[in-house]
Amino acid sequence: MAGETPADAATPAGVGGQCIYLAVALDVPLPGLFDYSHDVPVPPGTRVLVSFGSRRMVGMVWARREAPAIDADRVKPIEAVLDDLPPMPDDWMRLADFAAGYYHRPLGEVLLPILPASLRKPSAYLGPRAAGGPVRRADRRPGRAAHGGLAHPGSAVAVEGDAAVDAVPVVPELTDEQSAAWQALRTMTAADAAPGVALLHGVTGSGKTELYLRLAADVLATGRQVLLLVPEINLTPQLEQIVHGRLGQAAVMHSKLSEGERLRAWLRAARGQAAILLGTRLALFVPLPRLGLIIVDEEHDTSYKQQEGLRYSARDLAVWRGHDLGVPVVLGSATPALETWRRARRGDYRHVILSQRALAQPLPEVRLIDTRRAQLEQGFTPQLLDGLAACLERGEQSLVFLNRRGYAPVLRCASCGWVSQCPRCTAYTVLHRHPGGRHTLQCHHCGDCTAPPRACPDCGDQDIRPMGRGTQRIEEFLGERFPGARILRIDADATRRKGSAEALFSKVHAGEADILVGTQMVSKGHDYARLGLVGVLDADTMLFAQDFRAPERLFAQLMQVAGRAGRRVGGAQVLVQTDYPEQPVYQALRAHDYARFAEAALAEREELGLPPFSHQALLTAQARHLREALAFLAEARSLAQALPEGAALRIYDAVPLRVVRVANIERAQLLVEADGRGALHRLLRPWLAEVHALAQGRPVRWGIEIDPQEI
Structure with missing residues (x-):
């Protein structure tokens, strides 16, 4: 970086004058703050360019010090104050401070990574190509819909290409149960209401999203902002369309956006230009100057827990943020986390229940198919194959759910028992099929990818075969079994390219698929209009996992995928193949009885001293x-x-x-x-x-x- 000069978005430190000491947070794996000097005061929350060892880094001023914690002659001056943004607001600083304290991370490892990447890169402010810094570049290249605020609540805009045309939003009438739930929830959004948290516990298809929209409209009408969190990136486009049609344009944030797209969305929300922020867990940390409501959809979902760096729960921090600001928080789910259920049952959260579907269609019948004595064909029982054939005859869609991607979990030699294993991990390598018939062995832990051996590496036998089934093999089998059916697979392999998931789901909703094969990404949030059958394969793999939360995750997963069926067609069925139909998880699933499962699970955890009782x-x-x-x-x-x-x-x-x-x-x-x-x-x-x-x-x-x- 020798010879580079800060862009005009940065104010260089002066020479001479009063020496002021500042505690600066840096994104380094070291505890504490770092002392720097400047000749004028710098407000907390301001980003600065500093030298740290041999590197230049972007840090954030946390506080002013009366005296440095190290020898004054060792204190380096701040190279530049990055003033293309105002200092971060106090409530944002409090949220970051709480997260750092609760999760026991250095402040710098919280404050900097939760900003858009370009706001924390020294290279974005240095050199002749910096052109004023990333904020000014974003303002010059807004992209479609980066400027402007929200349409007035009650109006709608439909986007066709780059042109906006008026459209009339379709507002469904509420059922009596929905109406009562809405009245209970909207008391929390009134100007004189006491802040609090509500659990909106509604069965799948009960119309929770409609209540979110109405609550949001109430809040927007008062000039406040709404934060709507969803667990999965692939849920965002569908919900974005719904929000856009009813409430106006939202700023959208998730990790698959480009760096520039994320920054522009962040700026719109932080400046108050966007009244709705829709996003995954990282949207929780966006500053919102007029925040009036936080909604966490599918609050039970494990995707809200970050598994790298700052290992935070976006749901838990959303509750804290709402309490800190005096803003209501609505947690919605058909299968609430047991911690949330317990808080609602003991009165810490308001408990609002939707026990019936909104479109008067009954919940699908859940049948448990005992596979212990069944004659299986590529993992399918005759009952499930017959059900798929019947759906095709009726012109309805089916969904085959298997939470295992790839072609087969392992490659095996029948002669000596050799199985394909990753040389770098204590894990099997998964057989994947690619266009043109090419296969690879891939490790789902480290990503290592190799060609399958032509013969067994141990005994030389050439008869090595795939063992077990993944979604690719299921897709292949169903294509052979039902040659006239349009079969569509949606999993992580099929949705790697940007926009591919949205395109595939659009095909499903447009009726261009007869049988949908997928992993958990097809099981939540999507409203399939013609889905008459859900078949579940290999659910038992989670039943005896070592993690005590496995039964809770299995029940939630199965309830969610079962809830995709029969939303707009009568007589829908869910067929669950299992070796253990008598298990309490399956019995509660058959009865669609979340409360029965939750109370039994909580009683067991209390007896064993497990969370939420520890x-x-x-x-x-x-x-x-x-x-x-x-x-x-x-x-x-x-x-x-x-x-x-x-x-x-x-x-x-x-x-x-x-x-x-x-x-x-x-x-x-x-x-x-x-x-x-x-x-x-x-x-x-x-x-x-x-x-x-x-x-x-x-x-x-x-x-x-x-x-x-x-x-």
């Missing part, structure tokens, strides 16, 4: 050799036990992860559990400081996760 933190360690990771965690455990706060907690032994090795790095974990949240955090604060010191000079990387979702 609170957990998970310390993980990674090293080249497992013994190094385990030794590090064993020493960390001893440090925790030696602290006064550790006596009342349950600190378990270090154990390897289920998938021990990923990309030649071996991993282990240490679980800490407490009956009270406060007791857990009182241990973590001093303990993690000792763990940080323990890791110095050792070939180990470590991390802490609060409220872990997978153990």
